[in-house]
Amino acid sequence: MSSARANAAESVGGGQISEFVERRRADATPFERELWDMIDEIPDPHIPVSLVEMGMIYDVEAIDGRVTVEMTYPCMGCPAYDMIQNDINSCLSLTDGVDDVDVEVVWDPVWSKDMLSEPVREKMRKSGISL
Numbered sequence: 001m002s003s004a005r006a007n008a009a010e011s012v013g014g015g016q017i018s019e020f021v022e023r024r025r026a027d028a029t030p031f032e033r034e035l036w037d038m039i040d041e042i043p044d045p046h047i048p049v050s051l052v053e054m055g056m057i058y059d060v061e062a063i064d065g066r067v068t069v070e071m072t073y074p075c076m077g078c079p080a081y082d083m084i085q086n087d088i089n090s091c092l093s094l095t096d097g098v099d100d101v102d103v104e105v106v107w108d109p110v111w112s113k114d115m116l117s118e119p120v121r122e123k124m125r126k127s128g129i130s131l
Helices: 003-010 016-026 030-039 081-093 118-126
Strands: 057-063 066-071 100-105
Touching: 016 057, 030 057, 030 066, 030 081, 066 081, 081 100
Parallel strands: 066 100
Antiparallel strands: 057 066
């Protein structure tokens, strides 16, 4: 685990992970930011927000046509595990400049509802989802 992710793991809550992810996204190359934006269009299959909004995407890195997406799930044994990874793979692999997509699932830091920003929480409440 990178030291930045380790530091973020120590301070989950109050939007700390969201801030961590936003820094990773801000530090991305223009092409990587484009890939982040594409993933941000992929909806969570259970909740009316994107995978990025859910805080499930921790990093996107592109090197010489190979894209690595570092992500987590809200729970182990997620029934949509394969479907979500296939969605990411299908979405990114159609992009010019992407030759290979590797989705790396990580469990540290553990996903928590504390990773949700207030606008995402409000969006979920308006959809009838209680937090």
